[in-house]
Amino acid sequence: MLRTFVALTLIIPSLALSDTFVCVPEKGSGVTTGGNKPIASALYDASTVKWIMTNERGDWRVKQLGEDVDTFDKCTSQFFCERSTGYAGVFMRDPDDGTFQVTWITVDGERKTLLVAAGKCSKL
Numbered sequence: 001m002l003r004t005f006v007a008l009t010l011i012i013p014s015l016a017l018s019d020t021f022v023c024v025p026e027k028g029s030g031v032t033t034g035g036n037k038p039i040a041s042a043l044y045d046a047s048t049v050k051w052i053m054t055n056e057r058g059d060w061r062v063k064q065l066g067e068d069v070d071t072f073d074k075c076t077s078q079f080f081c082e083r084s085t086g087y088a089g090v091f092m093r094d095p096d097d098g099t100f101q102v103t104w105i106t107v108d109g110e111r112k113t114l115l116v117a118a119g120k121c122s123k124l
Contacts, residue, residue, distance in 0.1 A: 019055040019078075021093065021121040022065070023100045028117035035110035046117035051102060053081070053093060053121065062091045071104065089114075093121055 028046025033039050050065040060075035072081035072091045081091040089104035101118045 020124045021053040022124060023051040023053060023093070023102075023119060023121040025049065025051075025102070025117035025119035027119070028115060030113045030115040032111050032113040034112050037111070044115060044117075046115065046119070049117070051091065051100070053078075053091070053100075098122070 025046035028044040029041065030044050031039060031041045051062055051071075052065055053060065053062045055061075055078065060078050060081060061070045062072040062075070062081045063070045071088060072083055074084040075081035079093055079095070083089070087105070089102065091100065091102045093100040098120050099118060100121050101116070103114060103116050106113045106115060
């Protein structure tokens with residue numbers, strides 16, 4: 001955990017001074033539509049996409065680790081976030097048991113995949 005914190009503070013220095021959680025999915029699945037192809041579903045290795053939830057200056061935001069742009073920039077609290085422009089999914093964190101659930105959309109050409117994942121968050 002210390003290595004993760006050091007790595008994150010080097011990548012995103014402002015996180016060291018804010019309320020920050022790193023959230024790692026354990027399980028994920030998705031449904032793909034579009035491109036005049038049949039609807040398909042699959043299990044995914046969601047652990048490759050790590051999420052950072054941070055409160056900077058009283059404003060909660062969520063982004064994928066390594067990304068500059070917030071994925072979810074409209075948070076009603078530290079428990080629920082969505083995107084302010086268009087549908088991109090939602091991010092929900094349960095502080096009681098440290099779990100989170102996230103839905104988000106990926107696009108590959110004409111195919112869109114709605115992904116759902118759940119895992120644990122740790123405070124940095």
